[in-house]
Amino acid sequence: MVFRSIILYNIDMEMNIIEKLKIAELKGRGGAAYPTWMKWNLVKEAQGEKKYVVCNASEGEPGVFKDKYIFKHYSEDVINGMQLAMETVGAEEAYIFLNKEYFELFGDQLKKIIGHLNIKLFKKQGHYLSGEETTLLNELEWKRPEPRLKPPYPVTNGLFDYPTLVNNVETFYCVSKIAKDEYKKTRFYSISGDVENHGVFELPEDWSVKKVLEEIKNWPKIDFFVQVDGGASGEIFLPEELDCPAKGNGAIIIYDKKMTDPMQLMRKWAEFFVKNNCDKCTPCREGVYRLKEMLDQDKLDKKIVEELFFAMEETAFCPLGKGVSRPFKSLIEKLKL
């Protein structure tokens, strides 16, 4: 009878948690904002001898450091969220995919919290792209870090081809909060750049960027522009465009317009992409290379730039490649370069 009651308890709990995630309208916090409950449900329904849960802590783009903050302050919640996921989708094994820095910083602490749970730590080999989940899975399998063809999706054919749930650190934190009925629809904003108060701030997710900056006393007095959703791939906004909430990973970077050399800024981004893309597809590998080449020579041929952006947006293999043009295009357009 004891046995049966455990099963009943489990069923009860898992119905609850997916239902709760749905009601809470939680969306993935890695950047793609896929409804979490749907992803969980897909993995739960998927057929497989084995299933995996993976926590994506590969955070590596400039200006994004909220997962680090979460590990520092809320590691228990992250592990709790993962444990709930394992029980809910039926996974006996889980991985935390950590970038090198976080592995060094939090490895020991995480191991202590994990205790006897079957959650393993994996040290990332150094690739921004492994934020993209199929790239991350390849790296976990010790394969070349590059994205896989989709479909099939990881929810059915993930790690070692088994159904796999991949969620971001913050998503698991939120799951834990939701399970404990402590979730207040907040998110973590990474704030950096030319402002007084750098750091990570937990604030309501529906606040506009403007409100976030104002509330934390960070609204610049200078002429400025901001980059939202990552210091390389994020989009550029002017002060008058900040009445909407921050998208993606919630990073906000403020630039002093007078002091920022836009060409230098773009060079920095291009450098980042050249270093960190996987070089698999023509438009991203060669497009980013040509973009950097033009920036290094300090002359942007408008027509060629437009063509490269078009090819990347329309034909790149993965979301990173498709999104490369976003910061450049918005900066060029908004600063009227």
Add this chain to the structure above:
Amino acid sequence: MKSIAIIIDNKKITTEIGKTILEVAKENGIEIPSLCWHPDLDVKATCRVCVIEVKGKNCLFTACSTKVEEGMEIITDSPKIRKARKINLELIISQHREECGDCVYSLGCELLKMAKEYDADFQKHEDRRKDFPAYRFGPSVLFDSSKCINCRNCVEVCEKQGVGFLELEERDNIWEVVPSKDPKKDCIYCGQCLVHCPVGAFEAIGEFEGSENVLTKEKGKTLVVQFAPAVRVAIGEEFGMEPGEDCTEKIAAGLKQLGVDCVFDVCVGADFTTSAEVEECVECIAKNKNLPVLTSCCPSWVKYIEFYEPKFIKNLTTARSPHIILGGVLKTYWAKQQNKKPEDIVVVSVMPCTAKKYEITRKELEIDGMKPVDFVLTTRELAFVFKRHGIDLKKIKGVPCDNPFGDPSGAGIIYGASGGVLESAIRTAYKKLTGNDFPGLKFEAVRGMEGIKRAEVDMGGRIIKIAVFNGIGNAKKILEEVKKNPDAYQYIEVMACPGGCIGGGGQPVPMTPEIRAKRAKGLYNIDVSKKIRKAEDNPEIQKVYKEFFSDKEVYEKICYTKFSQKEKEN
């Protein structure tokens, strides 16, 4: 398979679920340009040239990686598609150093064809790789990385071959194809990288700057050319003929026109190999010694064993490969007959193979310090020289090969297709052991393009278990099987290239499963047309055995060899 209806360019098509848009388009004669896609390989979708539009969807899709769905409406040509293809082509062109006059894609360069179709600007960007190095793999294969377009087909096929010698390495922040520095990995010279490269970044050593010299007769020398079975059913492709068309006599005529003194047929060499191999094999089986016997006429396979699996060296049959035996016979028996000094005879083999260039450098094949074969040219090289001299194989009137080594048995012909070596041996061994011909002289179970074929033959009371492999990746599996169960097989044929020599690294490109199948069919057709179908029935062989090979020492020297463990060479 579930049948579904789709529309491509307003054409209603019924097809099956699970297929990609590119596959369905090809089946229906709708052309979608592509570079990295190859029917032998997995879909990698790296070049991004095959983009198409799907009605109702905003972005472009790659036809090679997108599966068809019920009701899908596909557009393969639009201003948006043309624009995307043009930009990506220009990016690809800017990483490919053009050297069109000296390219293995003599007729069918897809990149050039597309560049014209999409009006791609060759000058848009400076060549990114103009200073990239060329890597030489032994005397066989050259990888000119200044022509590579990073499609990674070579890396994949090298992995599929179970070799993994070509890898990716980061160079100035870009992952580029390089040869492995790992001491446990080495090139086996099969040239599958070459035939799967869409842009000619790989070539055989000598292609094509050295090809013509080889066929230019030196004063006072006798220039003899022998050509392998697989060459005759493929070289026609370089002249717009169908794969599989028999060009035996046309090749002989072309060579004569070039001024070659004598033209012989490597298939006769194959008849020698069969005789020598069967003798050794029958003995091994009778004595249960060094079983299973592994064929050794494929030099890539031999190199693979010597480098990766040296404990199987003892299993390799020591019978020399066909062109080596015939070369040896030419420089000894025939030289004497013709009253010529061996050193005045230059033997050139035209082979479907890049590894044969390596094979002729093996010291142990020398006969009293003399190389049986002086030069190896690929099928492509011979075609190149013919073209340079205005010889059109399509038009030329054929002549027979010279005597005495110009008329092989059917068994010698089928050496060029996977299963052929073993079938030839079985025809001979069966007769030897049972006194009868093998039923129908047709061993269906070992024919065909499958990578792994297994069969059993009743050899007069004893059941011999045999297996045929093409592709080293498949052969690796068999070695694992044999390690676990040494009695699993008694006789195994392995060819490194898919489909056997007809799919070799020296053959014309492009190369697809369809083309290989047609080439193989061509060989089997010639076999059936031959009056003599078994090696030992070839009167030319009988004559040499009687007049020359009665001396056992001479016989051993010309027909057998040895193998040894190899260190990394590249």
